[in-house]
Amino acid sequence: MTCSPEEISHHLLDVARKAGADAADAIVIDGSSVSVEVRGGALEHAERSEGTDLGLRVFLGKRSAIVSSSDSRPETLRAMAERAVAMAREAPEDPFSGLADKDQLVTDWDIESLELSDPAPAPSAEALMQDALTTEAAALAVAGVTQVSDAAASYGTHHVHLAATNGFTGGYARSSRSVSCVAISGEGTGMERDYEGDSRTFQSDLRSAEEIGRTAGERAVQQVGARKPETGSFPVLFDERISSSLIGHLLAASNGAAIARGASWLKDCLGQDALPAHLSLIEDPHRPRISGSRPFDAEGLPTQRRAIVENGVLNGWTLDLSSGRKLDMASTGNAARGVSGPPSPSNWNLSLTQGDQSRADLLRDMGTGLLVTSMIGSTINPNTGDYSRGASGFWVENGEITHPVNECTIAGNLRDMLRRIIPANDARPYLSRVVPSLLIEGMTLAGN
Template identity: 45%
Template sequence: MSDLLDQSIIQDRAQHLVRAAMKAGADSADAVAARAISSSVGLRDGALEENEHSENDSMALRVFVDGRKASISTNTTQDPAILTKLAERAVAMAHLSPPDPFARLAAESDLMDQAKIARRVAALDPADMTVPSTQKLTKIVEEAEEAALAVDGVTKSGGASAGHYLGGVVLATSHGFVGSYLSSRISFSVTAIAGQGTTMERDYSFSATVHADDLKTPDYVGRRAGERAVARLNPAKLETGTYDVLFEPRVATSLIGHFASAINGAAIARHTSFLNDKLGRQVFPKGIFINDDPAVWRGLGSRPFDGEGVDCKPLALVEDGYLNQWILDSATAAELGMKSNGRASRSGANPYPATTNLRLEAGSHTKEQLISGIKDGIYITDLIGQGVNGVTGNYSRGASGLRIKDGKLAEAISEITIAGNLVDMFARMIPADDLTFEHAVNAPSILIEGMTVAGR
C-alpha cells in the first residue's frame, strides 16, 4: 500500500504536465493528479451479491492561452513523453477554444504555503490508513442485516452494502504551488422491508465516516433500519389542507442543500437562483445561523485547501438570518466582481464552487417541544422526487412520515405532497436543538408552519 499511495510519484507527473504546457506556449496551467484504492461489498439475505476492488490513477490538465482555456484528462501514464504530448495537445485545443474572460488560476497571493498545508492536514486527520479487508466489510453488513431482520415486523432484507475509499490528490500550478493530501471514507447501509404483499414498507439506515473507529455499530444501524420500516406500516390517508410540517434531520438536510445550490456562485452568475438579489438581506428569521467549515476534525467535507490551492477558511453564510456570502471559486468570483472565498472543488480539470462541511446551527427548542406545540401537523421522515425549481424557489415533493395530533406523534401517513416556495419556507424556518454530524451537510429538525399538503 505504501507504493500505491506514494504521492511523490503523481506529484512528479502533475508538475511535468504543467511544465510541458508552459513550454508548449500556455500562459498558465494547473494539473490535478489522484491515486486511490476503493472496495465495496453488497449482501442480501446473507448471500454476497457484490464484491469489487479497484486501484487507479488519474490526471487532468487545464491550460490558458490568450484568454482561452482547454482541459484534458487521462489515466496516468508513467511515460514522460506521452505526458508531454498530452500537454501539447491541450495547448493546441486552447488556441481553438472560444474566449473565456473569467476563467483563470487562483491569484498567487491567495495560495497556501507548504508549512500551512502540513499543519492543516495534521489538524484535520483526514485519512484512516487502515484498509479494511473484504472479510471485514462483509462482516459489517452481515451483522447489520441480521440486526434489521431481528426487529419484530421486519419480513425481509432489502440488502446491505459497505464501501471504503482511500486516496491522495495533488494539485500543481504554474505559479509554483504544489499541495497534496490523503483522505478516506468508509460507510455502510442496510435496507429493511416490513409487512407482506401490497402492504410492504421499506426504510434504511446508514453510517459514513472518515475513520472506521467513528462508525456506528452494525447492530445499531440494522435495528434502526428495521424500526423505521415497521413504523411506516399501515399508513393512513391525509386530507388535503394546510399543516405545520416538521422535517426530521435526515430530510431537513435537503432544505439546506437547496439553500446551498441557490447561493452557488455559478447560479448567481447565470441569474438562475431565486436568491439572486438577496445578498446582504434577511432571508431567514432572526436567530438562524448557517456556517460552512472545511476545518472540521475528521469531517466528511474537510480539506486543507480548495481545488485551486486557496486557503479555504470557515464561512458564516447566514448570520442572525442575514445572507452574507455566495459560494465562490476564482472564475465565478471574477464574473461577479468579487474575490474567491476558497470554495473551488474539482473532480477533474475544471473547478466549480461547492460547500465543504455545511450546517444549520441548532435552535433553542427540543424536537419534543416543537411537536408539543403542533395541534395538527406532519413529521416528515422521507422525501420523494426532485420537484424544486432553482429559479423560482417553487417547492413540491412527495413525502411520507407520521401524523402529529394534539402535540403527539400518531399514525404513519404516506402518498402526500408538500408544497410551498423556498423563499417563504426559509422565512418561517424554526430549527430544533438536535443537530448531529453525519453528513457533509447537516441540520437539526426543522419546523415550517403552514405548508400546503396534498393528500386524498
C-alpha cells in the first residue's frame, strides 16, 4: 500500500520517538518529472523520474542528527530513526538548535490563493517534444544561426510535507513547466552562443515555444563579431536578464548564517544605507503562481511580506531559527531545507523598486560604456564586497550600441556599487526576482 507524504512524515515521527528521540521533524518530497531534448529535428534525450525522498532530524537535548532515504518501507523508517538517534548521541551539542515553540508556528494558511500547482492535465511526452522541436526550428529559421546546441522542454510536480513533534504538520503541491533553447551563430573560432527560456507554474502562462527559439537565435546572431572592449573606468548597464545577480549578492551578504559567522561585508551595516534612498527591496512569499511562493517555511513558521531594504536603508537579516538564536533575534520565517540537511536561511520572492526610465533611456544617458547581457565566473570577497566578474555584451558609444563585446572583466566594490544603482522600468513581473536593468557609473573594465 502506497502512503502519502503526510502519512510517511508522521510514521517517521512515531518511529523516532520509539527510538528514543526527545524531539524530531520530518520532511517528505514526492515528485515526478519529464524532460525532453531534441537535436537536428529528432529526439536526442528523454527522461522521466518518479520518487519519494524523505529526511528525518532527531534531537537528544541539544544534540541532533539527520538521516535521509528514498525508501519508505516501514522497516527502512525504523532503521532510519535508530541510526539517527545513535548518531545524535555522538554529535556535539549545539546550544542554538531545536524546533520552534508552539506559539511560533503558523496555524492557518490559504494555500488556494497561492496557486502553486496547475490543475490542468500534465502535458504528454509527445507534447513536450513538439515544443522542443518548435523551439529548435524557430531558432534555426533566424538568418545567421548555424546550429542549436540545446532545445528542451520539461514538466514536473512535487508534493512537500513537513511534520514535527511540536505539533506542526503541513504540506503543499507545486508544478513547473519550462521551455529553453541555446542557439549558436558563426563558425569555427567565430562561433557565438546565446539562450532564451521560460519557466512557469501554469502551462497557460508559458510563452510560446516559437518566441523562445526565435529570441535565442536573434540573440546569438547579435553576438557575431564580438571583440574585447577598452580598458578603463566606464558606466556599466546590467541587462534585466542578469541584473538580479547584483541583488543576489546583497541577499547573500544579509543572510543570517553569514552574519552569525561574521563573514559578510554587510555585518556592521544594519540600519545604514544599502541602496539609493528612493529604492526598496521587498520580499513577498505570497505572490500567486510564482516559484518562490510558499505558505510556511521549513520550520513551520509563517512566511511574511517584509522590506529587506526600505527607502535605501537595510532593515534586517534573513533568519531561520538557528541563526536568529545566534544573533538574539527572532526568525523571519525564511528557513529552507532539503531531505539531507538542516534548515538554513533563504529568500523567497524579491522585487526591487523600478525606475521611471526605459532601458533605452539609460543607454542614451550613459554615453560610452558597456551593456552586459551575460556573465561567467566570479570572484567575490564575502568580507569586503570586492567584486570581479567576466562579462560579455555590447559596447555603447554616444548612447548607441555599436558592436558586441566579450572576454572582459568588470570590477568594483559591492557596497559602493549598490548605493549607486539607477534602475530602469523593464523588470518582468512574473519572475521570482523582479529586478530591472541597472546602471552603475564608474566601474572598472579590463579588456584590451
